Amino acid sequence: MALILNIETATKNCSVALAKDGKTLAIREIATQNFSHAEKLHVFIEELFAETHLKLQDLNAIAVSQGPGSYTGLRIGVSAAKGLCYALSVPLISVDTLELLARKxxxxxxxxxxxxxxxxxxxxxxxxxxxxxxxxxxxxxxxxxxxxxxxxxxxxxxxxxxxxxxxxxxxxxxxxYPEIEFPSSNEMAQVSFQKFQNNQLEDVAYFEPFYLKDFVMLTKKS
Structure with missing residues (x-):
């Protein structure tokens, strides 16, 4: 049995799902124009465990969308995932963001x-x-x-x-397919479980998101 928390924040969709053996038990997600990831991510995680009556300590792994995507969104998701991995002493799994979107x-x-x-x-x-x-x-x-x-x-x-x-x-x-805009943590469930079974894990200390492009800070002209 593998209980995995799946985190997808690479786009405007802040999405978190709790999955058991590759099947989603519960999911929370919201897509807004003004990226709500920092405000919603940990709230959603708490709601998932309250809904399923499970505990963080029950987790066997954390999975995170690796990119490419929004620099800020990826940083928030990966930072949260790595923090939980350290705190719970569980492995980290990364999933290709574009594959998640393709699986829609x-x-x-x-x-x-x-x-x-x-x-x-x-x-x-x-x-x-x-x-x-x-x-x-x-x-x-x-x-x-x-x-x-x-x-x-x-x-x-x-x-x-x-x-x-x-x-x-x-x-x-x-x-x-105009109805499909963003990847979701729901499609992560099967992929992350397969990677967990195959021991395809990341080094928590050194893992970084796949940005694809360098981050450029835009400033207003005076």
């Missing part, structure tokens, strides 16, 4: 292309097959009307980044 849909043909908004015309994206195997490297990519011209397969574009290009990528091969 099920396909029988084509390619899943999860896209996380990286501002302007840029997205964090990768390619996944119908079994959620990554078949292309994760990129920070600027999208225009010439993107993916060499691909003939059906492309399932999902995430808040994808919807920016519905008027740009208009070929019939592009399929959009």
């Amino acid at each position: 849909i099920s396909i029988t043909d084509g390619i899943i292309v999860p896209m996380i908004d990286a501002r302007r015309m840029e997205v964090f994206c990768a390619f996944f097959d119908s079994n959620y195997n990554k078949i292309g490297e994760t990129k920070a990519e600027v999208i225009d009307e010439t993107s993916y011209q060499d691909i003939s397969e059906t492309m399932h574009l999902i995430g808040d980044g994808a919807m920016k290009f519905k008027e740009v990528l208009t070929d019939a091969k592009f399929h959009y």
Whole structure:
């Protein structure tokens, strides 16, 4: 038996789920424009344990979304996860954020292309097959009307980044899912459990999020 706390804060969605043996027992999440992660994350964790009548000490591991995504969101999630791992002496598991987003849909043909908004015309994206195997490297990519011209397969574009290009990528091969904006901790349950079983764990002391791009501080001009 494995009880795992799953934390997803890489996007505007602050999402936390408690899962047992790969199945979600309870979940809390909220997506707001003004990132509420710092205020909501620990509150959500407390609510999960109150709802399930379990204790932090019952946990076998903590899983966290590793990125790419929001610099601030990733820092908050990873810091919380590492703090709990230290306090409870349990292992840390990391999960690819784009894989979590890809797992929001099920396909029988084509390619899943999860896209996380990286501002302007840029997205964090990768390619996944119908079994959620990554078949292309994760990129920070600027999208225009010439993107993916060499691909003939059906492309399932999902995430808040994808919807920016519905008027740009208009070929019939592009399929959009406007109802799916962000990854969720719910899809982490099965992945984190598999990694726990396979002993695919992180070094808590040295683990860092996968930012993909350097953080740039924007300042107002005087």
